[in-house]
Amino acid sequence: GENVEQHPSTLSVQEGDSAVIKCTYSDSASNYFPWYKQELGKGPQLIIDIRSNVGEKKDQRIAVTLNKTAKHFSLHITETQPEDSAVYFCAASIKAAGNKLTFGGGTRVLVKP
Amino acid sequence: GAVVSQHPSWVICKSGTSVKIECRSLDFQATTMFWYRQFPKQSLMLMATSNEGSKATYEQGVEKDKFLINHASLTLSTLTVTSAHPEDSSFYICSALRQGYYNEQFFGPGTRLTVL
Numbered sequence: 001g002e003n004v005e006q007h008p009s010t011l012s013v014q015e016g017d018s019a020v021i022k023c024t025y026s027d028s029a030s031n032y033f034p035w036y037k038q039e040l041g042k043g044p045q046l047i048i049d050i051r052s053n054v055g056e057k058k059d060q061r062i063a064v065t066l067n068k069t070a071k072h073f074s075l076h077i078t079e080t081q082p083e084d085s086a087v088y089f090c091a092a093s094i095k096a097a098g099n100k101l102t103f104g105g106g107t108r109v110l111v112k113p
Numbered sequence: 114g115a116v117v118s119q120h121p122s123w124v125i126c127k128s129g130t131s132v133k134i135e136c137r138s139l140d141f142q143a144t145t146m147f148w149y150r151q152f153p154k155q156s157l158m159l160m161a162t163s164n165e166g167s168k169a170t171y172e173q174g175v176e177k178d179k180f181l182i183n184h185a186s187l188t189l190s191t192l193t194v195t196s197a198h199p200e201d202s203s204f205y206i207c208s209a210l211r212q213g214y215y216n217e218q219f220f221g222p223g224t225r226l227t228v229l
Binding site: 045049089100101104106 | 156162206
């Protein structure tokens with residue numbers, strides 16, 4: 001089955017700096033890659049996603065890049081703010097296989113004011 | 114984004130009792146919902162896929178008689194933890210699949226279950 005690795009497990013950045021989280025996946029059939037933000041005691045919130053026919057997608061301060069050949073995708077957060085502090089999860093799924101998500105291990109991001 | 118609710122947000126019960134958790138998609142219909150379990154500082158673990166009008170599909174190692182799932186309508190799925198024990202204490206999260214070009218999953222706020 002699919003395996004998703006996520007790095008780093010923790011990330012501390014200064015407010016205003018950029019944060020980058022990287023994920024790799026194993027199943028070349030995966031074609032949908034969402035990113036979720038989870039705050040303490042809450043459910044994950046979808047923040048951005050990308051499909052395998054697109055190499056990059058941007059939404060304000062958040063961007064995701066996908067390299068299908070290397071089977072890795074990354075989340076980029078620019079101009080970080082304290083409210084960006086949370087745990088971020090990457091995931092991968094195959095639409096034809098029931099849309100089940102396989103999650104990475106998560107990255108705890110701390111933005112220091 | 115779409116809205117998914119869960120009820121209750123937290124529950125404390127005695128060992129041996131059963132607990133029902135509801136998951137509702139509030140602004141879209143979901144033929145497919147998913148149930149996850151999350152331990153502290155860990156990732157989400159998929160327990161089962163809930164399909165409206167048919168039996169749920171359970172992941173390997175998840176006891177279907179222990180975790181009963183009913184997807185009664187296009188907006189409601191329920192998870193019943195039967196004969197709960199302390200090791201069932203966890204954060205249970207549901208998601209609803211909004212079908213379309215992306216087939217996005219939207220998550221509920223989670224239910225904290227504590228079994229005494």
